[in-house]
Amino acid sequence: MTGQTEAAEALTANEVARIKADFEILEHQVNGADMVYLDSGATSQKPRCVYEAEQHYYENANAAVHRGAHTLAVEATDIFEQGRETVAKFIGAKTNELVWTSNATEALNLISYSMSNASLGRGGDAAARFRLGPGDEILTTELEHHANLIPWQELAFRTGATLRYVPIAEDGSLRYDLIDSLVTERTKLVAFTHVSNVLGTITDTRRFVDAARRVGALTVLDGCQSVPHLPVDVKALDVDFMAFSGHKMLGPTGIGGLYGREELLNAMPPFLTGGSMITVVDMEHAEYLPAPQRFEAGTQRISQVHGLATAASYLDEIGMQRIADWEEHLGALLYEGLSALEGVRVFGPVDAKRIGTVPFEVIGVHPHDVGQFLDSRGIAVRVGHHCAQPLHRALGVTATTRASTYLYNTEDDVKALIEAVASVREYFGV
């Protein structure tokens, strides 16, 4: 847990300016204008210390981990496992409860395929909790990123289980009132997002966890948009699993994590198999290591782990609560500023708690054209369906424009966006 134990003094504009200076890329010009990067929901920029850590690793300690007895191999293993300790602590997990994956998508697929394997009888009686079959149900929500939907669709297809979902209301808020009737004795798994990647709204996770606990269903939290922006403590959230990705929290691409409760990870049959995840192998079968190694077959992403751990320490030093407060402030400025523009419609519930992520539409102008216009002024936003087609369908649009902040964004960035959006309709003659 970070930030919450410190006196959470608000970030000042000067401090944010200093933070911004750690990000070389943000000093660039785009199309003749100062870059305004408002696409951190897609991927965050990286501070110098993160890629310097990767470079330092390659210059000084590169070797395969958990094998070999030479000095470099020992140093590389130390860096790798030290990284796990740092990032596990960052999310409130025990060190052996964090499994490295390529990204959050792989983390969610890991659970899906491990449950498939359990459903085929792998893992024996110890894995009974992970078995699914006809009559069982998986529950997700209409808010989800495709990464927290399609792995469950596929799991349902493979096992004969039924996929159900909590719908959203017209304004994009989750229908919490339906959770209790949707979670039944048949429900074996409840998968939901902590923060909507489109709307930026923060889920009341307690409602899902309580309902799941009542029937003994497993809970899977998509932490992609929460771990980078909010203080996250998996023990306080009381979820069974949580997936998150490194590149959205100042870390490198190619690294993500899966948190799982220790007893669950140790009972779950593995997904990817091969080297480095076994104890004894003969030609007929193999015994597997305890978690996390049982889920980490093959040569690992060592420099990326080091980069991600450096990013987590960087965030921790500033304080996640202060970052969350700053982004809540920027999010409110965005929401109010864009809402006040004529011909602009902002999506998402008015009274929701949100991070600095706001989707909108300029009436009469396609999001791609809006994005192109903003890009000509050096402003980077995301346009499209943001890997959440069902959510967009429920909102009655095919695409939106999404602005998303991070700790390095200033009030001036928000102002630049709002000013530019204000002139979109005139440019396109609507």
Add this chain to the structure above:
Amino acid sequence: MNELDQLYQQVILDHSKRRIGSPLVEPETGHRHGESHQHNPICGDQIRVRVELEGEQFTAMSWEGDGCSISMASASVLSEMLPELTREQFLDKLDLFREMMRSKGTMTPDEEVLEDAVAFAGVSKFPARVKCAMLAWVAAEVAMLEAA
């Protein structure tokens, strides 16, 4: 003219609003017709194009779609051109249009051949938008082949 204005030429902005050839119309009896639905999974843009032919000669194109100004204007411009063309003439123009789109802004297009479609030359400098401009042309080609 800056790059944005080269991309969004007045011809394109006008056509994106006028949407010539939209909505779809029922084919005339006796004419061969074909239809194609094309979808750009990156942005969700989609278009349904219907063409009619009498022998080798196009007689009509109509369409329905949902997308950005580039994709909608491209369909509109093509709808205006197509009923004047034979299959062969269309395929020649399609080749040239595609070549222009892939040129990354280096090609000076032949206005004699491409007519109003030369306005899309600026799009070729924006690789992410080339698909938008191509969508209706690809749909028309598939619809033509279906009508054969």
